[in-house]
Amino acid sequence: MRILVGCEMAYEFHQVTPVIAMLNVHASRVSDLERPDYLITTPAVPIEGYRDTFGNWCNRFVAPAGRMTLKTETVVRDSGQWDPAEPDAQQIPIELLPADTLQFLLGSRYCETDRLSETAWSLFGGAPLGWARVKAVCDFVHERIQFGYEHSRPTRTAAEAFDERRGVCRDYAHLALAFCRCLNIPARYCTGYISDIGLPPPYAPGDFAAWIEVFLGGKWHTFDPRNNDPRIGRILMAFGRDAADVPLTLTFGQNTLLSFQVTTEQLV
CATH class of the missing domain: 3.10.620.30 (C8orf32 fold)
Structure with missing residues (x-):
């Protein structure tokens, strides 16, 4: 099964503002991606990626004052199976x-x-x-x-x-x-x-x-x-x-979220 996933978030920043975004698919699913889910910003700004103490992928950048859009998109190959259940799984001391x-x-x-x-x-x-x-x-x-x-x-x-x-x-x-x-x-x-x-x-x-x-x-x-x-x-x-x-975005300054769209859609 192929699933299109992604998001688009528009902000109005009141001033130049450092931002950390955690909007990428986790490393445990990277091998399932048909293409990298790069974070795209409009306007474009330099982005530095790093892993936090839990191994999550983070992007840090400085947003200019004014409107900025953040976007990711990729196709994930999935088994198409329901979440597994293991009723016999035991608690460990x-x-x-x-x-x-x-x-x-x-x-x-x-x-x-x-x-x-x-x-x-x-x-x-x-x-x-x-x-x-x-x-x-x-x-x-x-x-x-x-x-x-x-x-x-x-x-x-x-x-x-x-x-x-x-x-x-x-x-x-x-x-x-x-x-x-x-x-x-x-x-x-x-x-x-x-x-x-x-x-x-x-x-x-x-x-x-x-x-x-x-x-x-x-x-x-x-x-x-x-x-x-x-x-x-x-x-x-x-x-x-x-x-x-695990905030989706961590902003170090005042801002207004203008729009927010998330896509999770099965592809033929």
Whole structure:
């Protein structure tokens, strides 16, 4: 299966502004790209690429004052299979976890494990270990939070999402992450493309999405508390501890987002 993915974002910068953009497909999918998904800016400016501490590809540049457009586009070769499920995947004791997973047990900017630990154990302490416990977390979060773009707030934390019971996909992800970490399951925040391929219409306008990956049975597994069902064509862009680690754009100055378009489309 071939999937066209890309985005186009237009900004108005009030002054010359340094920017970091994380808009490229993750390195784990680079071999699936039919062409590089270079970041194209209009007007053109020098761009420096680098990898952050999680291995995500980042682009840094200085935007001139005025209007600027950022664009990426590529075709991804995909298996066309639904997100895999492994119900027998087991939870690994902390003392046996690989060292590089331990940071994903800790509290972070948006995931206050200290505030949610007692709640997590009271809700899920009786659930079977492993896959079933994570599924119980995602089922609860999916039902707990009411989705709506009008509910979006960039400062909302996992504990606030639990109390307010509303939000967008990042809020679902943050609450599920916090609960999993409270339950001693390494969990990381993911951002990227999710398609509607294989689903009945109508389809929502294109957008980037957030989901989680949890470490069970010696590898990372995908869970999606927002949609809470498998998808075809889930394409990772970046992962980190929470949304603070993987902003689409990080701008060091005032600006206005003028337009935002995301494409995820199956090609013949």
